[in-house]
Amino acid sequence: MKYPKKVSEHIVRWIDNYVNVSGVKGLVVGVSGGVDSALTSTLCAETGQDVLCLEMPIYQNKDQVSRSKMHIDWLKSKYTNVSSKQIELDKTFESFVSSLPNSSSENHELSLANTRSRLRMVTLYYFSALNHYIVAGTGNRVEDFGIGFYTKYGDGGVDISPIADLLKSEVFSLAKFYNIIGEIIDAEPNDGLWSDNRSDEDQIGASYDEIEKAMINYDENGNLSQREKEVLKIYRSFNTANKHKMDPIPVCKIPKKYL
Numbered sequence: 001m002k003y004p005k006k007v008s009e010h011i012v013r014w015i016d017n018y019v020n021v022s023g024v025k026g027l028v029v030g031v032s033g034g035v036d037s038a039l040t041s042t043l044c045a046e047t048g049q050d051v052l053c054l055e056m057p058i059y060q061n062k063d064q065v066s067r068s069k070m071h072i073d074w075l076k077s078k079y080t081n082v083s084s085k086q087i088e089l090d091k092t093f094e095s096f097v098s099s100l101p102n103s104s105s106e107n108h109e110l111s112l113a114n115t116r117s118r119l120r121m122v123t124l125y126y127f128s129a130l131n132h133y134i135v136a137g138t139g140n141r142v143e144d145f146g147i148g149f150y151t152k153y154g155d156g157g158v159d160i161s162p163i164a165d166l167l168k169s170e171v172f173s174l175a176k177f178y179n180i181i182g183e184i185i186d187a188e189p190n191d192g193l194w195s196d197n198r199s200d201e202d203q204i205g206a207s208y209d210e211i212e213k214a215m216i217n218y219d220e221n222g223n224l225s226q227r228e229k230e231v232l233k234i235y236r237s238f239n240t241a242n243k244h245k246m247d248p249i250p251v252c253k254i255p256k257k258y259l
Contacts, residue, residue: 001169001170001173001174004173004174004177005177007166007170007174008043008046008174008177008178011043011162011163012043012046012047014162015027015043015044015047015049015136015160015162016047016048016049018134018160019047019049019134022134024132024133024134025050025131025132025133026049026050026051026052026131026132026133026134027044027047027049027050027051027052027133027134027135027136028051028052028053028054028124028127028128028131028133028134028135028136029041029044029051029052029053029054029135029136029138030053030054030056030120030124030138030155031053031054031055031068031071031072031084032064032068032138032191032192033063033064033065033066033067033068033071033184033187033192034064034067034138034184034187034189034190034192035171035172035175035180035184035185035187035189036138036139036140036143036163036171037068037071037138038071038175038180038181038184039138039163039171039174039175039178039180040136040137040138040162040163041053041071041072041075041082041136042075042175042178042180043162043163043174044136044162045075045078045079045081045082046079048081049081050081050083050131050133051075051079051081051082051083052082052083052084052085052127052131052133053072053075053082053083053084053085054084054085054086054087054123054124054127055068055069055072055084055085055086055087056086056087056089056119056120056123056124057086057088057089057090058089058090058092058093058116058119058120058192059090059093059195060192061190061192061197063187064190064192067181067183067184067187070181070183070184071180071181071184072084074180074181085127087123089116089119089120089123092119093115093116093119096115096119097112109194109195113151113191113193113194114151114152114154114193116154116192116193117150117151117154117155117191117193118151118153118154118157120154120155121151121153121154121155121157124157125157128159134159134160135157135158135159135160136158136159136160136161136162137155137156137158137159137160137161137162137164138155138163139155139156139158139161139163139164140163140164140166140167140168140170140171141163141164141165141166141167141168142167142168142208142211142212142215143168144156144161144164144246145164145246146211146212146215146235146238146239147204147211147215147235147238147239147242148238148239148241148242148243148245148246149200149203149204149238149242150245151193152244152245155191156245167212167215167216168208168209168212169208169209169212172185188200188201189201189208191203204234204238205234206230206231206234206235210227210231211231211234211235213228213231214228214231214232214234214235215235
């Protein structure tokens with residue numbers, strides 16, 4: 001990234017302007033212990049607007065909880081406009097699971113992973129409505145517009161997306177610019193939605209660096225290595241399968257003559 005200061009200032013002005021024009025009182029951000037939410041919450045804090053950071057663990061890995069706490073403490077030490085709450089969602093999730101019929105479907109675990117994300121979205125919007133805030137999303141460009149690596153109406157359910165035009169590498173650049181805690185920057189990307197704590201790379205089959213290169217640079221007619229061809233195939237597979245997330249909701253248009 002050539003000009004991290006200018007990019008960060010542009011995003012901060014954009015967030016601040018949106019809040020002011022909307023007439024809301026602040027922003028709420030889900031903080032997971034990952035670099036995307038760390039950067040988003042920092043950019044929101046930079047506006048001077050009230051920012052509520054929510055930790056929402058559901059059987060969370062201790063490292064993730066530790067990193068989210070460290071980041072929030074770091075934010076509070078730098079910005080007086082930041083407050084936080086931890087909302088334990090273990091029992092809420094357990095109650096939901098206990099009400100479901102038994103299932104042997106191969107999609108059972110994926111459905112539960114998506115449910116975790118949607119419970120967090122519900123929690124974010126509870127505090128959004130309670131305080132007259134808006135929900136700031138934490139998705140980056142690779143996730144939101146490349147491979148659709150998010151839960152529809154879960155972490156994809158937001159009001160604004162401050163970093164959705166930044167590639168993952170650019171997210172890291174801005175995180176370093178703000179001196180965000182090294183443990184967060186160095187942590188293996190993980191959405192924290194699976195009981196076996198699988199990483200994003202485990203789920204995707206490629207690293208963010210690889211996916212980013214495929215998204216931006218690869219030409220199938222170019223001189224690609226075998227691995228680059230595999231990653232391009234992975235990228236295209238996710239991009240096609242997740243179009244329903246990235247495209248507007250289809251609307252059935254009624255012919256005028258019927259109305």
